[in-house]
Amino acid sequence: DIQMTQSPSSLSASVGDRVTITCRASQGISNYLAWYQQKPGKVPKLLIYAASTLQSGVPSRFSGSGSGTDFTLTISSLQPEDVATYYCQKYNSAPPIFTFGPGTKVDIK
Amino acid sequence: QVQLVQSGAEVKKPGASVKVSCKASGYTFTSYGISWVRQAPGQGLEWMGWISAYNGNTNYAQKLQGRVTMTTDTSTSTAYMELRSLRSDDTAVYYCARDSPEGITIFGVVIAPFDYWGQGTLVTVSS
Numbered sequence: 001d002i003q004m005t006q007s008p009s010s011l012s013a014s015v016g017d018r019v020t021i022t023c024r025a026s027q028g029i030s031n032y033l034a035w036y037q038q039k040p041g042k043v044p045k046l047l048i049y050a051a052s053t054l055q056s057g058v059p060s061r062f063s064g065s066g067s068g069t070d071f072t073l074t075i076s077s078l079q080p081e082d083v084a085t086y087y088c089q090k091y092n093s094a095p096p097i098f099t100f101g102p103g104t105k106v107d108i109k
Numbered sequence: 110q111v112q113l114v115q116s117g118a119e120v121k122k123p124g125a126s127v128k129v130s131c132k133a134s135g136y137t138f139t140s141y142g143i144s145w146v147r148q149a150p151g152q153g154l155e156w157m158g159w160i161s162a163y164n165g166n167t168n169y170a171q172k173l174q175g176r177v178t179m180t181t182d183t184s185t186s187t188a189y190m191e192l193r194s195l196r197s198d199d200t201a202v203y204y205c206a207r208d209s210p211e212g213i214t215i216f217g218v219v220i221a222p223f224d225y226w227g228q229g230t231l232v233t234v235s236s
Contacts, residue, residue: 032213034222036154038154043204044146044204044206044226046209046222046224050211053211055224087154091212091221092220093220094215096144096168098144098156098159098222098223100146100153
């Protein structure tokens with residue numbers, strides 16, 4: 001099975017900072033990679049799919065890139081409401097196997 | 110609007126079974142697959158399995174094979190997840206989640222990330 005890793009596991013940044021989270025797949029998954037945001041005590045929310053396509057309603061400060069095995073989620077200017085854990089997820093196989101990465105917790109410094 | 114409404118919290122003893130429901134509304138139920146995802150306290154998201162609401166085909170996470178069964182009732186637009194032989198480490202919030210329309214088709218199966226989630230059901234396993 002394809003494994004997903006993320007780095008860092010947590011980070012603390014100031015409001016307005018540029019934040020980058022990395023996700024790596026153990027085998028190539030083309031661009032079949034999604035990012036989710038889970039705020040404390042809340043349900044996960046789809047941010048990005050197909051590695052770089054923003055889900056409707058998601059602020060444009062969020063962006064994604066990558067293909068194959070290496071992917072990044074970038075928050076161009078961190079806001080207080082972005083405090084959350086971010087998960088990547090691969091969705092490239094049939095029958096469906098939707099493996100999540102371990103998550104990256106983002107806090108405000 | 111699309112909604113997934115799950116059944117309420119459960120407390121079970123080790124060895125028992127639990128069945129969680131997920132009632133869908135606001136879309137054509139049979140047009141999208143449903144996955145179940147769980148999250149143990151303070152831990153990350155764990156995908157448990159997927160069911161096609163169109164034909165009932167399923168695929169389960171390897172670690173849960175033999176203990177989990179996912180079904181749907183198209184007459185009520187409801188998905189179900191049953192987990193048997195419960196252990197303390199099954200204590201978690203269980204979510205249902207719908208495939209988004211932005212998927213890919215592989216061997217005739219639409220594979221997509223999850224755009225709508227249920228509110229979660231806390232299952233506590235304790236003696």
